[in-house]
Amino acid sequence: MQEVVFDLEFIIGHYNYWLFVILMMTGLYITVSRGNLIKKVVGLNLFQTSVFMLYISMGKIEGGTAPILTGDPNTVYSNPVPHVLILTAIVVGIATTALALALVVRIREEFGTIEEDELTEIEEKLEFAEQGDDAIPVSGEASVNKRESGGK
């Protein structure tokens, strides 16, 4: 372990890593803290995008060009492997977002809301109704909402 010294040049020189950390924490915080299901997906996207930035940063070589053969043996290329990995990760990210949005649409159809606290309330009532011996009718809220959403 090397000694930790305050090195301004080091800190500024690694600005893209700082941005990665900020973006990552912003994304994770939005995912955890927001109650709106769409906003959670947005947070998740930010979180995933930050990783793209980490990988691209690590592949960059100072003075290196895009990794396309130039024929000149003295050319310095950036490392292409992280780029390829991130292409794959972007595809995974798109698939995840698409599936998440599809689920949100279905949730809205079934429950009539995409706010987490309202969903929790409806679910608690459902669970109560499931557990009780004499079925307590689920409050009309959900079904009313459903009708509303159907009308829109």
Add this chain to the structure above:
Amino acid sequence: MIDLITKNLPALQVVIPLMAAPICAIFNRGRLAWTIAFIVAIVSFAISAALLSQTLDGGVISYHLGGWAPPIGIEYRVDVLNAFVLLIVSGIAVVTLPYAVKSVAQEIPQEKQGFFYTALLLCLTGLLGVTITGDAFNVFVFLEISSLSTYALVATGAERNRRALTAAYNYLIMGTVGATFFVIGLGLLYMATGTLNMVDLAHQITLRGDSRMLHMGFAFVLVGIGLKLAMFPLHLWLPNAYTFAPSAVSVFISATSTKVAVYVLLRFMFGIFGFDYAYQQSTLQYVLLPLALLAMFAASLVAVFQTDLKRMLAYSSIAQVGYMLLGTAFMTQTGVMATVIHLFNHAVTKATLFMVAGAFVYSVGSSKISDLKGLGRAMPWTSAAFVVGGLSLIGIPLTVGFVSKWYLVQAALELGWWPIAAAIVLSSLIAVAYVWRIVETLYLHSPSPDSKAKEAPLAMIIPMWVLAAATVYFGTHAALTSAAASRAASTLISASNIIWQ
């Protein structure tokens, strides 16, 4: 031709289910899709059996994808450990599919069944791919293939209970956060070593020595995989996902997906970082061990108070993952062996129990414990299978559950950790409590007078009893599985020792 097939077995293991999935989607007809899926499952099972028989003597199959040599190309690397896990995954797929016919026909509308089997095949592809690959980034890709299809499969439970949708959404958010942590970890490992091939990673780590980057990478990978395998405080997605998924999906994912994640953890910890990695030693001892113990007690206690059979089984799964992590945290040959053998044993046991729960859902329309009163008479075969599975969950001798606990306790005693051995026995007593609750409801309560419950169809009873018979067979003939598990553990350890010395 035969030669060509035997040479390319590792690739075929993944490619066949992957290619069959879109075919299922094109012929979007339930029956046909099922037939394709079943044939594919049998072929996968045959391939993994062949791979296991080739590697059982300690050999390693290294398959270079597209002819590119590692570490630049992607390598599929099969040794006893992953051949064993491959066999578990494909074996469970073979038994689950005949079971799925009836339960899927009831729970999924006709026009969606083709897509259902497509997703199931993709899930199988992902799980097999995670297990077989020797490339760290490839693990992430396959992990996401299996996870994404699992989210979709869980969401299909919405036909029975709309809460499946929120369960799938929460699983998606947590699973993706886990996967992203895993990728960040891989990125840091790549920065520290410049390679993604597992064997080369292990080699480079020894060459370059310890660094803070490695510590960070290790921590990120641990948390990411921890989310996927439902390590105790990261388990919140699991109970709802298992409860509201269609019965066949509960059976399949409960028996395979967490097991494969445990395998990945074993591979990363011991295959890449090695036994002598000091940072890992302290992490395992001070983080993983307490969490495993907590899972064993807390999750079992929560299971006792559940009102739904499927949810109870889900909480018991979290506790069982605790046992697997405990075996890992011992960091001895016996400990790793106990983990590996428990992968198999728990897969068989939990699949039996979820099949029982699915049969109740099929016949009674619910898995609520209060609806199961007196079903021991109306559904004798299903109830008896529950008793067999339940005994195995507790760890009664003659069942597979006993074999795992035996090795776990042995591993604890080898280290002289008496309190932990006692904790294993004590937590099994809690399992007695929750299993007994169900057995009592089934046999000692009088059935409700208007109950029209009939025994589940034969197509569900037979797979259930094949697994129940396996719990007893491998419980009495433990030499078969323990030999494979022991060899798997030694391979993992010797590989890391050679590198470290």
